[in-house]
Amino acid sequence: MATILIVEDEIPINELIKRNLQSVGHRCISAFDGMEAIDELAQQKIDLVLLDIMLPEIDGYEVFQQIHGTPTIFLTARSSLSDKVKGLTLGADDYLVKPFDMLELLARVEALLRRTNKETRNFKLDGVEVDFKSRQVFLHKNLVECTPREFDLLEVLVNNRNIALSRDKLLELAWGYDYIGDTRTVDVHIQKLRKKLKLESRIKTVYKMGYRLEV
C-alpha cells in the first residue's frame, strides 16, 4: 500500500483515478491545482505523484520542478512528441496520454512503485500469504507448491485486486502477448489456485467478464 497524490483539475477524472487506485489498496490524496499539490507534498510523505500538465495557475512542469525526488507519472491530454520529450528530460519517471486505460495506469503505477521499492512486497488474505520477493505462497504458514504460471496469475490478480479481469486480459498479463492458447487455460489455472489456496470465496467469477479477486 502506497500513498499516491493525484494532481488533476478535472474533478471527475481525479475522482475516477482515486477510486481505481483505492480499489487495489492504495491511499489516495486529491489535488486540483498546482498550489494545492505543493502544499500536500509539504505536509506529508508521498510515495508517488500522478501529475496532470495542464493545470490552472501553476502548470504541471513547474509543480514537478518543486517536488523533485518523488516518483512522478505525467498525465496529459497533449500527445505531441515535444511534450513527452520535455516531460521525460525534466526527469519524469513515466508518461501517460489521456485517454488512458485504467489497467494501464495501474500497471504503470505498480511498476514504478516496484522500481522505487515503495511497495511492501507481502500480501495477506484469509490465511494466505504471498511473498513476491521469493515467489512463495503460504497457506496458514504452510508452503503451498505453485507452478510459475500459477504464481504469475496470482500476482496479476493480487496487483489488480477488486478489478474484474477478462480471460483475454489475464492471458495477456500472466502469459504474455505472444502466448497462443485457449482462454480455457485461464479457467483451469484459476480452479487450481482456488483449490490450493482455499480462495473459492475470494476469486469470483464475474458473469460474462472474467475473474476478480475480491478483498
Place this chain on the structure above:
Amino acid sequence: MKIKTFLFTFILFLLFFYSGILLISSMTLINNLESSKDRSLREHYFIATSYAKDLNALENRDVSIDSGVESLYRSYFNFYSKQKVILTISKENKRLYANLTEESYNLPEISENIKVSERLVSIEKLEDKDYVRVVGTLPAPYDSYTLAYYYNVSDVISSWYKMTVTLFLIGMLICGLLAVCLLFVLNRVFKPLQLISSTSKSIANGQYGNRIEVKGDDELAEMAQSFNHMAEEIQSQMQQLAIAAEQKQQFVDNLAHELRTPLTSIYGYAEYIQKIVRTEEDRIFATNYIMSECRRLQNISVLLLEMATLRTSESERKKIEMSELIRDVEQSLSMKAKEKQIEISYEHHFNTLFCDADLMHILLVNLIDNALKASSSGGLITLNAYIENEHKVIVVQDNGKGMSKEHLNHITEAFYRVDSSRSRSAGGAGLGLTLCKQIAVNHHAELSFSSEIGKGTTAKLTFTS
C-alpha cells in the same frame, strides 16, 4: 520577348537597309551604263559620218576604196585606241584589217546582217572586260562596210562594284552600331517588365512583402503602382487567411480537448462500473458522473449548433419593448442571484430595441451569468441601457473579482477559460461569450469588455445600426 523584339527589329532593319543599298547601287549602274550607251551611239555616228566623208575625199583623189578604207581605219584606230575604244570594220560579215592593229583582240563575230542606217547597241564581254558595242554601217554609198565601236565600260562597272562593296561595309558597321543601340534601348524599355516579372515570381514563392520601386509617372510606373497595390492586397488577404486558419485550428484543438476530457471520464466510469463496482452506492456515484459528463457534451453540441445557425442565417429582428426584455432576463436569473445573495439592478433609458428577442435574451443572460460567476455574495450587478452618441448601448457591470488584460483579449474565444477548474465544475462549456459575440455580430452590434482585477468587469454592447 526582348530577344524577339530585338531580332524582329534588327532583321526588318537589315532587310530594308540592304534592299535600299541594292536599289540605289543598281540604279546607279543602270544610269551609268545608259549614259555610256548614249555616248557610244553618238561617237559611233560621228565616227561613221567622218569616216564616210574622209573616204569620199580620198576617192576624189583617186585612191582606191579598199586602200582608202585601210589607211583611214589605221589612223582612226590609233586615235581611238588611246581613248579605250576599239574600232573594227568589216565587209560582208568579214572582219577586215584585224592584223593591222598592234594588239589583236579576239572580238566576237558580228553575225547579224545589219541594215543600212541601223545601229545595234549591246554589252559584250571581251577578255574579262565589259564593252558597250555599237554596230552600224557606214553612210551610203559605203554601206557595204560595217563599223563596230567598242567602248570599254569595265571602269564603270568596277567603280560601281567598289561603291557597292563600300556601301555594304559601311552598312555592316551601321548595323553593328544599331544592334548595340537597339539592345541598350530595349534593355531600358524592358527593365521595368523584368522587374515586375521577378517580383511577381518572388511573391508567388511566398515573399509577400516584395514591392516594385516606382520611378517617374509614365504608363509603366502606373502599372508598377497597380502591381504594388495588388501585392499589398494579396499580402493582407493572406495574413487574414492565416489568422483565420490559426483561429480555426485553435478552435479544433480546443474542441478536441474539450471532447476528450468528458469522453475519458465517461469511458473510465463505465469501465469502473463494469470491473470494480460492487455496491449500489458506487454504481449511482459512477452513473451520476457519466450523466453529468454526457450533459456537458450535450451543452457543447447545442451551443455549437446554435452558433452554426447564427452564422448561416439572418436573425428575425423586431421592435422589442425594453421593459419586456428586461423582465424576462430578470425572471430567468432571479433564482440564481438569490442563491448567491447577489443583487441585480436593471435600468433602461430607451423604450424599444430592434432585435431578435430570443437571441438578445440569451446574450444578456449569458453576460449577467458570467458576472454572477465572478461575484461573491453581497456583490452588485447592474444592467444599464442608455443612448450614447446616438447609439443604443447596454452595459452589464459587476463588482466581482475582475481579470487581467491578458485574459480579456481571449475571453470571446471558444473554450477559453479564465479559471478552468472552477468554471467547468460550474457546468460551463466555455462557449458562452463566444455565442454572445456571435449574437452581437449578427445584430451588427459591438461587444467590448473592460476589467480591473479586484474591482470588477464591464461588458458593453453598442448597437451601431
